[in-house]
Amino acid sequence: MGRFHRNGKREMPEMNTASMPDIVFSILFFFMVTTTMRSEVPLVRVKVPTASEAQKLEKKSLVTYINIGPPADARLGSGTQMQLNDRFAHVSEIQDYIAREKASMNEMDQPLMTVSIKADEDTRMQYITDVKQALRQAYALNINYSARKKEN
Numbered sequence: 001m002g003r004f005h006r007n008g009k010r011e012m013p014e015m016n017t018a019s020m021p022d023i024v025f026s027i028l029f030f031f032m033v034t035t036t037m038r039s040e041v042p043l044v045r046v047k048v049p050t051a052s053e054a055q056k057l058e059k060k061s062l063v064t065y066i067n068i069g070p071p072a073d074a075r076l077g078s079g080t081q082m083q084l085n086d087r088f089a090h091v092s093e094i095q096d097y098i099a100r101e102k103a104s105m106n107e108m109d110q111p112l113m114t115v116s117i118k119a120d121e122d123t124r125m126q127y128i129t130d131v132k133q134a135l136r137q138a139y140a141l142n143i144n145y146s147a148r149k150k151e152n
Helices: 020-034 091-103 125-137
Strands: 063-069 081-084 087-089 114-119 143-145
Touching: 063 091, 063 125, 081 091, 087 091, 091 125, 114 125
Parallel strands: 063 114, 114 143
Antiparallel strands: 063 081, 081 087
16 A cells, blocks of 8 residues: 655645636626616605504515605705605696506506505695595505504
């Protein structure tokens, strides 16, 4: 049988970094594909109320948002305002807004469209009721109310 001899100190081989750029670009590509950018600038300040029972929305691509609350900037006015996309709107404009949103969707997804109302906790219920009535007239019957989960 042969014997193994140790001749002095053995140096640690250098780490091969040839695959490092591939890994970096793979991670970069992953984040570029999965990250979504905010599509609209919030014009109203919304502090959503708390809820004891809350569920997350499944398909966020089918959700249309209506933001209701006081303006974020005092120069934009006072009182309760409603934001549809990137502009202020009145309750009477909801039907046209819903029609445009449905037209931009796939025909199969139109019945699954959900309208999420993000209202400030100090918003009067009469304003929310008016919005709901306008949504009913626009045949947008799937309504979600945004809330934060109540902490125990």
